[in-house]
Amino acid sequence: MKRLLQGYAQFRRDVFPEKKEHFHLLSELQKPDTLFITCADSRVVPDLILQTEPGDMFLCRTVGNVVPPHGYMPGGVSSTVEYAVEVLHVKHIIICGHSDCGAVKAVFDKRDLSRLPLTARWLGLVEPAWKYLAPGLDADPRSQYVGLIHANVQAQMANLKTHPEISRALAEGRLQVHGWFYDILTGAIEAYDERARRFRPLEEYAEEDVAGRS
Numbered sequence: 001m002k003r004l005l006q007g008y009a010q011f012r013r014d015v016f017p018e019k020k021e022h023f024h025l026l027s028e029l030q031k032p033d034t035l036f037i038t039c040a041d042s043r044v045v046p047d048l049i050l051q052t053e054p055g056d057m058f059l060c061r062t063v064g065n066v067v068p069p070h071g072y073m074p075g076g077v078s079s080t081v082e083y084a085v086e087v088l089h090v091k092h093i094i095i096c097g098h099s100d101c102g103a104v105k106a107v108f109d110k111r112d113l114s115r116l117p118l119t120a121r122w123l124g125l126v127e128p129a130w131k132y133l134a135p136g137l138d139a140d141p142r143s144q145y146v147g148l149i150h151a152n153v154q155a156q157m158a159n160l161k162t163h164p165e166i167s168r169a170l171a172e173g174r175l176q177v178h179g180w181f182y183d184i185l186t187g188a189i190e191a192y193d194e195r196a197r198r199f200r201p202l203e204e205y206a207e208e209d210v211a212g213r214s
C-alpha cells in the first residue's frame with residue numbers, strides 16, 4: 001500500500017501538472033477509438049506496452065481475457081462491449097492474451113477447481129479454446145500450452161462476434177476485431193492473421209494491413 005501512496009503523491013506532484021491540459025480536455029469527454037480486452041494479470045500493462053495515454057483506450061480486464069458469448073449472462077464484459085460499440089463507437093476491439101496465463105494453465109492442466117466454483121464456471125468459457133488449437137504444434141507440453149493461449153484468443157474472438165452489436169458493426173464495416181498475444185519475457189506482440197490462420201509479429205501484420213487499405 002505504501003508504494004501506491006508514494007506513486008499517487010508523485011502523480012499529483014510531477015505527472016498531473018505536466019499533463020494538466022490533456023486532463024482538462026478529458027474531464028468531460030472520452031473518445032477512445034479502441035476497446036482493449038485483456039487478462040487481469042498484473043504483468044500485462046496496456047498503457048505501458050502501447051505507450052498510450054488517458055483517453056486513448058477503453059479497457060476491459062477479465063481472468064483469461066474471456067468474453068462470454070451473447071446470452072451467457074448480462075455481465076460486466078458484455079455491457080462494456082455494448083457500451084464501447086454503441087455509445088463510444090470504437091473502431092477497433094483488441095482481445096489480448098499473454099504468455100504464462102494462469103487461467104489458461106488451469107484449463108490446460110485440468111486442475112481441480114472444486115474449491116473455486118466461480119472460477120471453475122468462468123474458466124469453462126476457456127474450454128472451447130481446445131477446438132482452435134493449431135494443427136501441427138510440437139507435442140511438448142510447453143508448445144501445447146502456448147498454443148492453447150493463442151487458441152483462447154481465437155475462441156474469445158468468436159465469442160465476441162456472437163454479440164449482435166458486434167456482428168452488426170462488423171457487417172457495416174465500422175469495426176475491426178483483432179486478436180493479440182503479448183509475451184511477458186520479450187515484450188513482443190503477435191497478432192492473429194485471419195487469412196493466414198496463424199499468429200504473426202504485430203509489426204508485419206500492421207504493415208500489411210496498412211498497405212492493404214491504402
Ligand SMILES: [Zn+2]
Binds near residue numbers: 063100102103104
Ligand atoms: Zn492471464
